[in-house]
Amino acid sequence: MSDNKPFHKRKFPSSFMPQHKEELKAEAKKLNLISARYNFHESDKSLLHKMLIYMTIDQPDRIHKHNDKDEIIIIEEGTLVVKYYNSDLEETSRTVLNESHSSSILIPKGQRHAICVESKEVLFMEIAQGPFQPQSTDWYTIE
Numbered sequence: 594m595s596d597n598k599p600f601h602k603r604k605f606p607s608s609f610m611p612q613h614k615e616e617l618k619a620e621a622k623k624l625n626l627i628s629a630r631y632n633f634h635e636s637d638k639s640l641l642h643k644m645l646i647y648m649t650i651d652q653p654d655r656i657h658k659h660n661d662k663d664e665i666i667i668i669e670e671g672t673l674v675v676k677y678y679n680s681d682l683e684e685t686s687r688t689v690l691n692e693s694h695s696s697s698i699l700i701p702k703g704q705r706h707a708i709c710v711e712s713k714e715v716l717f718m719e720i721a722q723g724p725f726q727p728q729s730t731d732w733y734t735i736e
Contacts, residue, residue: 608633617647628652640724656733658706665700666697670715674711682705
């Protein structure tokens, strides 16, 4: 697979269209990426961030929390598991998202979590309040 360099591309018009799913998957596969996204907001300073995200089963689970914003996940294809963690980084619960089970979830600010790919590949929308501030997300490593 790839060296996991971030792939972010702005898409206009700023609204999500069904063909974007196939375009993103094709572009990611062509570049041999395990994760890619289309951003449907104008800039990192936009007040609402809308992203279509593609990930493969090879994408590592990354525990993190957003200190200043809620996050909405809407599954488009495949199966994801959202795992929740306490302050000791012990898993406390999980929610399965797929087209036939549950299709969306709100992850509240301050909640440690990881987005985990359970199928060969997934496509999902992530919607969050902007502006983007990388320092407002804490990342964790389990040793």
